[in-house]
Amino acid sequence: MSIKSFRRIIKNIVLVSIILSLVAPFQAYAYQVNGNNVTEEIITQGVVLHSINLNTNEGPLNVYVLEADLSNPYVKIDTIIGSDGTLNKNQSVLDMAKRTGAVAAINGDFFQMAESGRTIGLAYQGGQLVESPALRNDMYGFGITEDKLPLLEIFNFTGQVVTEAGKSFPLAGINKPGYLLMNGLSSDVDALNMYTTLWGTTSRGKISGLTGVKVAVVRNGVVQQVLTDQPGVTIPQDGFVLQGHGLAAQFITDNMPVGTKVAASYSVAPHGDKLLAAVGGQALLVEDGHLPAYFTQNISGKVARTAVGVSSDGKTLYLVAVERKAAADGTIISRGMSQEELAEFLISIGVWRAVNLDGGGSTTMAARSLGDFEASLINQPQGSSLRSVADAIGVFSTAPQGSLHGMALSGPSLALAGTQASFSAKGYDQYYNPVSIKPADIKWSATPSGDFTGNVLIPKQGGTVTVTAKLDNVQSSVNVQVVGPESLLSLAVTPSAITVKPGEKVPLSAKVNTIYGDTFDLKFQDVTWTISGSIGKIADGSFTATDQVAEGEIKATFQGLSTSIPVTVKPSWVELQALPEQESSAGLDSWIHVTFPASSVSAPATIRLAYAAETTGLPANCINLGAITVSPAPGEKADLMAPWWLSWDYQPGTITGRPAILMWDDSTKKWEEQPARLDDQGEVKTISARVWGFGQLVLVDDHRRLPSFKDTGKHWAEAAINDLAARGVANGFPDGTFLPGQAVTRAQFVKLLSSALQWPAVEKLPAFKDSIPDWASSAVAAAVANGVVSGYPDGTFRPDASITRSEMAVMIDRALALQETDENLKYKDTGSIPDFARTAVAKATSAGLLQGEGGLFRPKDGATRAETAVVVSRVLKLWVEK
Template identity: 55%
Template sequence: MHRKCFAMVLSLGFFLACTVVSLLTPVGAEAYQVITKTSEEETITQGASLQTVRMKTDGGPLNAYILQADLREPLLKIDTIIGSDGTLNKNQNVTEMARRTRAVAAINGDYFQMMTSGRTIGLAYSGGKLVESPARRNDMYGFGLTIDKAPLIEIFDFAGHVTAANGESFILAGINKPDYLLPSGLSSDEGALNLYNPLWGKTSRGRLSGLTGVVEAVVQDGVVQRVLTDQPGVPIPANGYILQGHGAAAQFILDNLQPGSAVSYTYTVAPGGNNIFAAVGGQALLVEDGQLPAYFTQNITGKHARTAVGVSRDGNNLYLVAVEKYTDPRAGVVSVGMTQEELAQFLISIGVWRAVNLDGGGSTTLVARHLGDFDASLINQPQGSSQRQVPDALGIFSMAPQGTLTGLVVSGPDVLLAGTRGKFTVKGYDQYYNPVRISTDNVDFSVPDGAGNFRGSEFTAAGTGGTVTVTASLGPASGTATVRVIGPEMIAKLAISPEALKIEPGQSVPLSLQVRTYSGETFDLQPADVTWTVDSAVGQIVDGKFTAGQNTITGLITATFQGLTATAPVTVQPPWQEINVDPEEDTSASMDDWVEVLLPRGTTSSPVVLQLSHESNFSDVPEGVYVQGAINLQPAVGKDLILNNPLIVNWLYDEDVLSHCPLIMLYDDVAEKWLEQPARVVIDGSTRTISARVWGFGRLVLADDRRPTPQFKDTTGHWADFSISKLASGGILSGFPDYTFRPGEPVTRAQFAHALAAVLQWPQPQNPPGFKDDIPAWARAAVAKAVSWGVVSGYPDGTYRPEAGITRGEMAVMIDRALTLPVADSRMKFLDADKIPDFAFSAVNRTAGAGILQGSEGYFNPTAGVTRGEMAVALARVLNWWAVHP
């Protein structure tokens, strides 16, 4: 709860604001109303108990935990636990503190500088030794206990002096104090002389932030060893201390504490003085004479986890109280916490006469050793996600000798179904309620006749319902526990989980059976409690695990318990779906009514079997491509199947999910990259389908393309800009390193073949052609594909001439052959039709009729060279035509 105690800037401001408000505002009354309340109490050792209070209030659930210790009990010790090693050097959580020191219970103590040194603000005594002096404030109460266990809840005062060998002395402001604010608003370090001994930690504080002229004197065996100014911290002598001064105190050190000179100090703490045995600092007085005080000296407002220490009117009973504030991520609010006023009222309600507020919020931690346990356990759920490391805690210790076995604590299931088994454990304790180590193997368990039977420590409930008392005995010691047995007459139904199985041959799945009673309770049965049956052709069940057979088959799993049965359908099938392709018929298959694969008649030359399955490996898609679904389509045998025509993949999608640019991509194993497939979107009412033509097999993904559109410096406003951007986005065309596209630059035969192959995604031919001249590596595969599909050919001399330019007439021929365009409805009307070569005449007519190629001002210009801009426009139209003409 650390918007508090002086983590300098923020926390100090909060502290002072709270002080002013609290001095002007009277303490209010209890804010919540209790609707129901339950209380449980257990003894943790002789003279100490733990009470758990659970309330349902008009403000929500509220839990409080009360450690009560009888200060008259001679075998009980109350002491302060300091840090992780008995010093303030390093903090530790309360559970670890209690276990390290063998405390039977503990609760967190003082406020501390959480954001800086981690040291406490108020006083601390442990084992009768002063660990830290009180703060020089008149608004911070503390708790102390004298050697004879007389409790003190007061504002403690400190007075001390340091005396040099020459008789000069200076006021000692504190021992082992961190920086904190004084009521004046000044830092406690300003002008002050402080002492630091090994209980502070390993090294002194050294130079201080925001202050200059800080002087430290290292003292060992009462003699000054050296004097340092504004230096880093130094080791604190084991048999000595460090005097640190600022301002007048620093000057006192420089003037009077020369190395080699003697020095001494004295101090007093009041009230209590040398009689104080244990103490921790705190904050406001919460209860005074069994009533709310007129005002709180400090008040941290709001509902928080809270910690307090209080005493009874006669001073014989000590109360260590923790209030829980916790919200379970799944179950919701467990406890709402309390305001400071509500905490005070609660303390009064349990009999507290005087009490002080300790550190709360995330620091609130209460641990206790349950009866029979050897270590303390966490009792409250901390307000944060885990226990906070704190500088000190109040611990309860048993000083009793080891006694003899007196009683047993029996633990086991609270509820059992008739016919099922439950394991019971036993812990022992002596006459002082301290643990005694025992072996469960030596314990005798018994139940009334007809209630069931024990085998070792495992109880099997009989076939009827009711409450059964389990008795454990070991010598003169005994203990009992009760278990509620649910008979078959109370069982409403059984349910197998999973309720239906779809599994691959040879795979295994664990089964469970749940019982639901007529009252709505549910219980999970152990596999051994259930009789499982399944047809051997479907699989087998061993120890509650179903293992599928090797056949593709359907069947039923049956579970029987107490005369009731439940069934679960099971389907055994491979992870893929087989597609038997008949080349004389259209063949289709769908998966999850989401994606359809269609192979039109003639797609293959002979009957083949394909396997269609889900795909999970798609993490290698390009950045900016967001996958929404993935499949894998492969030939059942081998991967060399050549398609005569592309197959079609139809994929349903939600426009709210694929909101940018839906696409289908195929992974090319040869090129080792994902390739976008030519596709079109079909809209039928609210249904949207993307349909792609695919020339191959492998991994396919449905994705949303959110990659930024490539930008070129020289295409803005150009008539081909849209087509250039579209093809560049799909990876079909690219620009130059200087971020230009150069739309007016001429296109070569190799470049056009490469681009056309990228648009139409032809498969790699089995027998690539050979040419006399060298084709660039980047175009070699594309030229081979174009030649194989009859789109382009070489010259009579056996060359391809990849660097030769391509004319508009030649481009028309290549496109016409690639698309197998239909005869045009009408004859073209280009003004230069008589200039079109015979080899290109029909192709120009068909490409113009299909809207793929157009002229300029009525002329086709068949012999003109093709520019990169013209190629982009033509190929964008090719892509559209190919996608919509399956």
């Protein structure tokens, strides 16, 4: 069939499918063809590859058809067996084709994947029987005789083994693995099988589920050894191994002692004596140009499939591979076919008789492109990799080596004026077989315009350009469509804006869009790059920033189009000088600000503010809205005498939960919430935190469920208790209670103050005579370091003693450095206030932190957990508003 005729048939697939749906006993195409594209490629003289891409209502469908002219004297069809010409080890079809020099190949018979990897049907290679047919009447095979007569039939096998005494037993098969007979029984039961070196190096050995299996090793026609239920034995080069079970095993025992002469004979029909090549298959798909009355076997589903067919005159062989493939995201690359659809497709392209071969993950087609010396993969395998199979149908060229006749050119069919387009050429002879040529000897030219440097074309203007390669007296040409400046729409550069650190390198890329919707990626050298401002330099496809802070732009120009890239060179951090005697501040972009008040550091220090590269381990349901680090610059040391301020701006609507600033605490290995206030006036909202330490901080949108306790519902202190619990300052008990009426100890109050104000951890623990509980030790140490507590004159701290309201006032005053007040205490029990606490009580009262009740302050009374929560909540509010 000519290429033109084949293309005409493919274009009529839709019409054919409609006709078939009216007359075929099977369901016709389950898909509707909306369009098709067919390409043809000569593989060698007499062999053409048709790549058929159908656009169906169920997605793309790709089918590949190798068409071989059997009347061509240089076309040879032969079977390729395994990885070494035997059934011992399987190999991929691609590697089989490369190993044997086949110009094309397609996978063959069904095979046992789990047991031995051997084929189930027959196999002939080079006129030699490799494996006999299965003793079934529902498995068709493909064969071709020495005079190129193709056969698609059910092949039969008969054979027998005869001893020198004239005793004989039927031979069930040669080099057969186990399989099921038509009656459902194992082919090994009561059967005698022969194994030659084409099976492999050793015989089958033990057969699963069967006992009493006898093996006779025959060499030069004489029995050398008889074994029972033994592993596989070495198969002699000059002999064979007979293996029998049941009646066959008894025959070996009774008639074949060591030293007995035996002979074997067999025949395969039809034309077994003339077969050059053969592979087994499955159902007959097409019979006399029509669907058969029924399929002897049917593998359901839309999968990858393989078939072999012939034309009505027996002169054209068709090897067909249907592709089934999906991308990683599930997108269909090719939908595959059902067995019925494959049969109808074969009829539509003119196949007269066809047999189904192994499909699914086995479906593989390889072919040698024009000018190539080796075959390459044609279809995409259904699985993730190429499957090793037992045999393949190989297509070979027997033509003699010819002289250079033509060149196959490769290169872009669409090019852009002013850019480089590379071309290559591969030589072939008059038989379309490869000829080695030297690329340097090829002369390239372009008409009507275009400059070649070696094999690289730079077209000058838009339009059709003919590229010609010439070597000696042989030349070949291809047409290239060139897009000129008049068809360009826009130039785009990536990145479109650059903000980098000093000295940083950024790769640059560019592309142009055409008025036709095409996009061309430009090479770096195709574009003219210019720089304004002292921002750095451009070389080797990248921009390298200057070592200084700078601003400017990069301008890219191509074929009259231009675009500019704004460039900002600045460090990824900012630094400020924190001074003891004055306030210092700095900002990171326009939404993060840091302020170190006067006296916050003991000595001048350089503080670096930078975005954090990575943040992990945030509490669940806390959404990260940005992370920074605030630390002394490398090589610097800073001793904090007071906390510093962090202000973080954010847009309304950005945070839908509770805004919070968290800081990583290396001592607790946790994120700790920093005391903060909100300013939600105006268009931009701000959260400001007082931070007493250095490290990584993150702004979060806190969607954690607000804590609640069993015993605080409708309690007068409920709001304060829940607020402290949400911040992680106060905790309840394991049974879900808060116990608001329980008295608070000195250690507990110090722990609450430390958690609320986030005092930094200190290394040196205070030397009190009494023991401080582990859970309070770091808080007490921080309180001592910050001058909040000092203990009693006798050197004790008394952590478990109930704290008095007077002691609370003193600790709060020292922690907050409350303002002096001229107001006199007006409590009825003022005289009962200890001298050490009078000033602190006055300050705390004036600040609204501590209040009496009924005109009494009750200086020596203790405080409940509820009262303490309210006080600490007031302390926290005042702390962040100072």
